[in-house]
Amino acid sequence: KIVADEDALLHLADISGGDARNALNALELAVETTPAEDGVIHITLDVAQQSIQRRAVLYDKTDDQHYDTISAFIKSVRGSDPDAALYWLMKMINAGEDPRFILRRLIILASEDIGLADPQGILIANAAAQNFEYIGMPEGIYPIAHATLYLATAPKSNSVGAYFDALNEIESNGAKPVPIHLMDPSRDGKDLGHGKGYEYPHDHEGHWVRQQYLPDGLQGRRFYHPSDQGAEAEIAQRLKKWRKD
Numbered sequence: 001k002i003v004a005d006e007d008a009l010l011h012l013a014d015i016s017g018g019d020a021r022n023a024l025n026a027l028e029l030a031v032e033t034t035p036a037e038d039g040v041i042h043i044t045l046d047v048a049q050q051s052i053q054r055r056a057v058l059y060d061k062t063d064d065q066h067y068d069t070i071s072a073f074i075k076s077v078r079g080s081d082p083d084a085a086l087y088w089l090m091k092m093i094n095a096g097e098d099p100r101f102i103l104r105r106l107i108i109l110a111s112e113d114i115g116l117a118d119p120q121g122i123l124i125a126n127a128a129a130q131n132f133e134y135i136g137m138p139e140g141i142y143p144i145a146h147a148t149l150y151l152a153t154a155p156k157s158n159s160v161g162a163y164f165d166a167l168n169e170i171e172s173n174g175a176k177p178v179p180i181h182l183m184d185p186s187r188d189g190k191d192l193g194h195g196k197g198y199e200y201p202h203d204h205e206g207h208w209v210r211q212q213y214l215p216d217g218l219q220g221r222r223f224y225h226p227s228d229q230g231a232e233a234e235i236a237q238r239l240k241k242w243r244k245d
Helices: 006-015 020-032 045-057 064-078 082-094 099-117 120-135 141-153 159-173 185-192 232-244
Strands: 002-004 041-043
Touching (some): 002 020, 020 041, 082 099, 099 141, 099 159
Parallel strands (some): 002 041
16 A cells, blocks of 8 residues: 655655656655555655655656757757756756767757857867766766856857858759869879969968859859857958958
């Protein structure tokens, strides 16, 4: 026979994060870890708290909680909310999520959502992943939290997604041939003129010279549009000058 106090059930419901499956699993765990007295397993609030502890918030890594929580985490970092990012991070860590999964997502975000607005972002994320391999848990949470806070508070830009535009151009219109002056002259340069007319940028003032780099028919096409955020604002100014000169 099993008897559960109302406050114990409310506690189990509360720490289960709104997921009925987690609540049932938590109740089952409380029952299985509580010895019977006079043929009755009595689940009090104290019993519920002691028997569940952090295990009650465990979630199946294949269920909705897994995907919803990592989604909330990434969106919080992207949205520049370090407090929410830390909360969702620790929910995952406390629930037994694989830290490497979290780190992989941070590395992706460092390019996808920060990019050149803060070029250090991807280095910080990658360093956190490497440091975790050296340290392991529990201390390994420090570099993970470090990277989380850095990326959450960094300036944001999604301009690296420009590669989609370049890919779309190739898939839509085919890959065009390399202009002859950009071809490798070491093999057929003498007979076919490969590399003829190429201007070496370092021979010119500012180490830059106007020259065709895109294939014929695509001159002037812009795939990369830098943002005005962080370090990328300076890149935008350089490109503006080069594209104008």
